[in-house]
Amino acid sequence: MTGKITGISGPTVITDIKGLKLYERVFVGNAMLTGEVVRIEKDRSVVQVYEDTQGLAIDEPVQSTGMPLTVRLGPGLLSGIFDGLQRPLQRLKEESGPFIRGVKELSALDISGKWIFHAVRKKGEQVSTGEIIGYVKEGPFEHYISCPADVKGKIAWIAESEIHLDRPIGVMEDGSEIPGFYDWPVRVPLPYKRKYSPTEPLVTGQRSIDFLFTIAKGGTAIMPGGFGTGKTILDQSIAKFADIDIVVYAGCGERGNEMAELIEEFEMLADPWTKRTLMERTILCVNTSNMPVAAREASIYTAVTMAEYYRDMGLHVLFLADSISRWAEALREISSSLEELPGEEGYPTYLASRLSGFLERAGVVETNSGKTGSLSMILSVSPPGGDFTEPVTQSCLRTSGAFLMLDTSLAHRRHFPAINWFQSYSLYGAELLEHHAEKFMPEWEHALSTCKEILQKEEELREVAEIVGVEGLQDADRLLMHTAEMIRMKFLCQNAYTDDAFSPPARTLSIIKEILDFYKTADEKLKQGVQLDEILNEKKNK
Ligand SMILES: Nc1ncnc2c1ncn2[C@@H]1O[C@H](COP(=O)(O)OP(=O)(O)OP(=O)(O)O)[C@@H](O)[C@H]1O
Ligand SMILES: [Mg+2]
Structure with missing residues (x-):
């Protein structure tokens, strides 16, 4: 169906096409800009255009597609760099130059590419939806091809060895085909059999997270922090060092x-766990601040659907977004252009439900093919003015399992990562700790409680010290203050630009143990009557 543009206001376009469906994808204007139907009225529909609408005019054509906004899922997405609509940026640049404008169709996958297929099912065998029929090797991973929805029965033909994605990989006896790739609506989570609660820690290589506020594989964490508190650096450090199979990084409205x-x-560095280049395990989905704002709202859905696709291979996938606040601002912009009733701070009233619906896409799942995969999420939040009571932070808080609060005063003191150890928390503690104890060392739990105690006491003593001065404190208290400083400076601080940027669990534990051992020995010496200055001098000379 085609119709005409009857009104334009920024990225919002009014059209007179009849029979459109909500969230249907349409092509707008002579430039064939991509848009999504966001409101339907009796004889007009409102379309949100995801590209720059400059130059668009009334009466230009609008074309419906009958399909919602989809992502293309198949082998070859890894190491891809896509925009918010999953167009491969490198090829987009080759086709339209650095200033992207209205490229109608550009497949995310190189569908003419060849792959070597290894069949695991044979001709004559019975298969049904979700079952794996074979795999291709994509980098270090086995990329499974499964039977799509509504296809089941006996296999009449199955490919051997070389395949082309644009041709079927298998044909059933009733003539239905098993394709090498498929398109999936971005706003619909990929189906799975069941969800489990997360039990395994996600090692990030950041001591303050791994030790104090463990994140789970399949869990969610938010990182709110004011301007310049190190959100981007922390996000990127986690993307580099996390013990995970695949990273999907959504650059949402940032620089x-x-x-x-x-x-x-990422093209140069190696994954510290597998020693292969980081790019091989990464998908980037970019909608930076210099790209059209409107596509930003869709971009996190595009990215998370690709993440779910790899989770379904039985892999551990980490989704990082920097920053979800920019996504919420795009949502606010769309909502206000639709003249919807605004909620708190102008955000639409459905902000919280949208955000929790999004965070719900994380989890450990049993996939339709019976494998176990996980999708973890770490989202950075940029609260305006560093005010954590604002709606985006608050809405995320309700659904996320860990809260890593980035503290402006710590960042000013150059304490990075600036995670505030009193305000942050993780709900994944107890059951995950058991796992730590098994896999790493039983001392972990003991070290954690001692460390927390010392930091807590330091806070109490700090107030006293402000009145009487550190010199006025008793030796035992001065020792505690000294130890707490060591914990802060040598353990919790981690410079992202040095070799210390990555701290595997064994190293994390050895550093904290060394500090706590010093404390224990020094405390015993104090009790035997040795002066604190003497103990500290001895340590300095070591
Ligand atoms: N782990 C770290 N090690 C050393 N320096 C750091 C670290 N984290 C942050 N910094 C310093 O802080 C600066 C700001 O960090 P970053 O850009 O990540 O902040 P941000 O919270 O993303 O800021 P914005 O709100 O502007 O996006 C960096 O340029 C760097 O100098
Ligand atoms: Mg940033």
């Missing part, structure tokens, strides 16, 4: 040059 640096770095 373009930061993304460019990230891409350059």
Whole structure:
């Protein structure tokens, strides 16, 4: 169906096409800009255009597609760099130059590419939806091809060895085909059999997270922090060092040059766990601040659907977004252009439900093919003015399992990562700790409680010290203050630009143990009557 543009206001376009469905994808204007139907009225529909609408005019054509906004899922997404609509940026640049404008169709996958297929099912065998029929090797991973929805029965033909994605990989006896790739609506989570509660820690290589506020594989964490508190650096450090199979990084409304640096770095650096280049395990979905705002709302859905796709291979996938606040602002912009009733701070009233619906897509699941995969999420939040009572932080808080509060005063003191150890929390503690104890060392739990105690006491003593001065404190208290400082400076601080940027669990434990051992020995010496200054001098000379 086609119709005409009857009104334009920024990225919002009114059209007279009849029979459109909500969230249907349409092509707008002579430039064939991509848009999504966001409101339907009796004889007009409102379309949100995801590209720059400059130059668009009344009466230009609008074309419906009958399909919602989809992502293309198949082998070859890894190491891809896509925009918010899953268009591969490199090819987009080759086709339209650095200033992207209205490219109608550009497949995310190179569908003419060849792959070597290893069949695991044979001709004549019975298969049904979700079952794996074979795999291709994508980097270090086995990329499974499964039977799509509504296809079941006996296999009449199955490919051997070389396949082309644009041709079927298998044909059933009733003539239905098993394709190499498929398109999936971005706003619909990929189906799975069941969800489990997360039990395994996600090692991030950041001591303050791994030790104090463990995140789970399949869990969710939010990182709210004011301007310059280190959100981007922390997000990127986790993307580099996390013990995970695949990272999907959504650069949402942040600086373009930061993304460019990230891409350059990822092409050169190796994954510390597998020693392969980081880019091989990464998918980047970019909608930076210099790209059209409207596509930002869709971009996190595009990214998370790709993440779910790899989770369904039985892999551990980490989804990172920097920053979800920019996504919420895009949502607010769309909502206000639709003249919807605004809620708190102008955000639409459905902000909280949208956010929790999004965070719900994380989890450990049994996939339709019977494998276990996980999708973890870490979202950074940029609360305006560093005010954590604002709606985006509050809405995320309700559904996320860990809250890593980035503290402006710590960042000013150059304490990075600036995670506040009193205000942050993780709900994944207890059951995950058991796992730590098994896999790493039983001392973990003991060290954690001692460390927390010392930091807590330091806070209490700090107030006293402000009145009487540190010198006025008793030796035992001065020792505690000294130890707490060691914990802060040598353990919790981690410079992202040095070799210390990555701290595997064994190293994390050895550093904290060394500090706590010093404390224990020094405390015993104090009790035997040795002076604190003497103990500290001895340590300095060591
Ligand atoms: N782990 C770290 N090690 C050393 N320096 C750091 C670390 N984290 C942050 N910094 C310093 O803080 C600066 C700001 O960090 P970053 O850009 O990540 O902040 P941000 O919270 O993303 O800021 P914005 O709100 O502007 O996006 C960095 O340029 C760097 O100098
Ligand atoms: Mg940033």
